Amino acid sequence: MRLAFLLYKYFPYGGMQRDFRRFVEECQQRGHTIRVYFIRWQGEPLSGVDARQVPAKGLSNYHRNERYLHWVQADLARDPVDGVVGFNKMPGLDVYYAADSCYLDKALNERGWLYRLTPRFRHFAAYERAVFAADAATEILLISDTEKAKFLRHYHTPEARLHMLPPGISADRRAGPDAAQRRRAKRAELGLAEGEQMLLFVGSGFIKKGLGRAIRALDALRRRGLPAQLYIVGQDKEAGFRRQVAKLGVGGQVHFLGGRDDVPDLLLAADALVHPALDEAAGIVLLEALVAGLPVVVTDVCGYAHHIAAANAGRVLPSPFVQGALERALEEVLAAEENQRCRAAALDYAGREDLYSMHRTGAELIEQLLPAKTGDSGG
Numbered sequence: 001m002r003l004a005f006l007l008y009k010y011f012p013y014g015g016m017q018r019d020f021r022r023f024v025e026e027c028q029q030r031g032h033t034i035r036v037y038f039i040r041w042q043g044e045p046l047s048g049v050d051a052r053q054v055p056a057k058g059l060s061n062y063h064r065n066e067r068y069l070h071w072v073q074a075d076l077a078r079d080p081v082d083g084v085v086g087f088n089k090m091p092g093l094d095v096y097y098a099a100d101s102c103y104l105d106k107a108l109n110e111r112g113w114l115y116r117l118t119p120r121f122r123h124f125a126a127y128e129r130a131v132f133a134a135d136a137a138t139e140i141l142l143i144s145d146t147e148k149a150k151f152l153r154h155y156h157t158p159e160a161r162l163h164m165l166p167p168g169i170s171a172d173r174r175a176g177p178d179a180a181q182r183r184r185a186k187r188a189e190l191g192l193a194e195g196e197q198m199l200l201f202v203g204s205g206f207i208k209k210g211l212g213r214a215i216r217a218l219d220a221l222r223r224r225g226l227p228a229q230l231y232i233v234g235q236d237k238e239a240g241f242r243r244q245v246a247k248l249g250v251g252g253q254v255h256f257l258g259g260r261d262d263v264p265d266l267l268l269a270a271d272a273l274v275h276p277a278l279d280e281a282a283g284i285v286l287l288e289a290l291v292a293g294l295p296v297v298v299t300d301v302c303g304y305a306h307h308i309a310a311a312n313a314g315r316v317l318p319s320p321f322v323q324g325a326l327e328r329a330l331e332e333v334l335a336a337e338e339n340q341r342c343r344a345a346a347l348d349y350a351g352r353e354d355l356y357s358m359h360r361t362g363a364e365l366i367e368q369l370l371p372a373k374t375g376d377s378g379g
Contacts, residue, residue, distance in 0.1 A: 001082040001370060002033045008068060008088050012043035013204050013235045013259035015284045016099035019168065019359070020087050023097065024049060026363040035081060037072045039064065062123035065090070083370035091130035095366055097141045101281040102150035103128045132157045139369045141165055141362050143282045144303025163365050167304065168358025172264050173288040175347060179268050186262070186269035190231070190255075197228035197334050200270035200294070202263060202285045203277075204234040210276035210299065211241055213326060217274065219248045220327040221334075227253065228334065230274075233266060235259040267292035272333050276317065276326050277302050291350040295333045295342035297326065311349035313342045 005024055010017050024034050024046055035050040045051065054071045058064035069090050076084065086093035089100065103124050107116060115121055131138045132155040140157070142148050142164045151157055192198055199218065203209035211232065218230045230253060232241075238256050245254045260266065263285075267273070273289040273296045280302040287304055289296045296314035298305045299321055309316045315329035332338055 001367070002035070002080075003027060003366070003370075004035045004037060004072075004076060004081045004084045006037050006072060006084065006086040006088065006090070006093070008038065008065065009040045010038055010042065011204070011235060011259070012261075013233075015282070016087060016097075018284075019097065019099060021046065022168065022170075022359045023085070023362060026359045027366065030363055030367070037068075037075070039068055060120065062120050065123065065127070083366065085366060086131075089124075089127045089131045091127065093131060093138045094370060095139045095141065096131050097362070098143060098147065098151075099281060101144075101147055101279055102154065104154045105150040106279065129155065134158060136161075139163065139365075141365060143167070143358070145306075146301075146303050147281050163369075165358045165362050165365075167282075167284070167287050167307075167355045168362075169284070169287050169291055169355045171356070173267065174291045174350065175268065175293045179293070182265050183268040186265040190229075190269065192229065192269070197226070197272075198270045199228050199230045199272055199274050199330070200233070200266055201230060201274055202233045202266075202288075203275070204236050204259065206232075206234060206236045206238075206241060208277060208279050209234075210278055212244060213276040213321070213323060214274045215241065215244055215248065215250070215254060216323060217276070217327045217330055218253060219250050220323075221330060222250060222253065224327075224331070226331060226334070228271075229253050229255065231255045231257055231266065231270070233257050233260050233263060263288070264292065267294050270294055271339060272297060272314070272330060274326075274330060275299070275302065276321065278321075287355050290346045291355060293343045293347040293350075295339055295346065297329045297333060307349070307353075307355075310353075311345050313346035313349060 007020050028034055028048060037052050037054055039054050039056050054068050056064050056068035056071060058067055073092060083094045085095045087097050107121055130136060132151050134156045140162050142162055148162060201211060201214050221228055245251050267289055273294050275286060275298040277299050282303040286296055286298055286308055290311060290313055296308045298308055299317045300319055305316050308314050314333055317325050317329060333342055
């Protein structure tokens with residue numbers, strides 16, 4: 001089949017973007033011809049795809065999104081494909097990969113009524129409704145039971161259009177026989193002394209993923225006489241958080257690493273992953289930590305937090321969030337005996353659960369669903 005994959009922006013360190021790349025590669029391996037539409041691309045290009053950059057500009061995100069969609073629709077009318085697979089919510093998709101959380105739920109529960117009168121709200125609500133409405137036609141690939149419940153509550157989407165995928169951890173995230181050696185090497189590279197505690201925060205989207213909470217927790221540990229180092233991996237605006245670090249006086253303990261390609265080794269080097277997110281549809285880094293044998297402290301709003309609870313490999317913080325609970329949880333999982341227990345539990349869970357087959361399963365579903373829509377199984 002000829003497939004068009006739609007994504008507004010690509011950069012190599014986002015979870016959704018990494019899934020986008022792996023879905024494209026999986027579909028290519030299965031013999032399909034891939035066209036990609038994007039506004040901005042950062043990082044290595046995809047091999048063997050028809051890459052079409054969309055000249056969509058605007059003073060606001062929603063104006064840019066609308067211009068992107070109009071351009072893509074016109075291009076597809078001139079040069080049709082057998083199916084359109086979207087990674088952002090918009091009208092006209094045959095299949096949507098639901099990496100983002102439910103916009104309407106957030107707008108109703110986290111914003112005031114004035115926000116819901118804005119053009120921005122009308123745009124994003126309409127684009128989400130075009131995918132999830134009961135009378136829409138888009139097939140939806142889901143990754144979170146938590147978000148599925150929200151979509152069902154707000155849109156009454158028929159269950160037959162909702163397809164739950166298993167997680168899709170890359171094999172290079174798994175702890176191998178050289179894990180101890182790689183841990184020592186990375187800790188030496190980072191300048192960590194023997195026995196010094198390393199907290200790891202991974203995520204592009206610092207506000208949403210709770211970096212401010214993590215920095216405050218680090219400061220609390222320091223004041224309790226439990227110094228640790230916090231390493232921050234991700235591509236986002238740092239200035240406000242650097243000011244927070246300076247105000248708290250923990251500049252010597254907080255390290256902004258930017259986007260990185262060595263996350264597997266950082267996961268092995270760390271003593272705990274801290275992920276106190278305010279909102280997170282899934283949180284693939286939680287599972288990457290599990291398969292690396294790294295204890296996790298996470299909020300229950302994350303779609304994949306239930307895996308941490310099922311594995312008993314850390315702490316899942318209940319809502320509403322309490323800063324002191326995060327600090328106590330970190331203190332507990334950093335204690336030597338509990339840390340080792342969590343590590344063993346994580347590796348045991350990673351060995352017996354399917355945390356790896358998302359992209360193969362999703363590609364199979366795309367193959368099954370699209371011929372039924374197009375009435376043509378060729379391509």
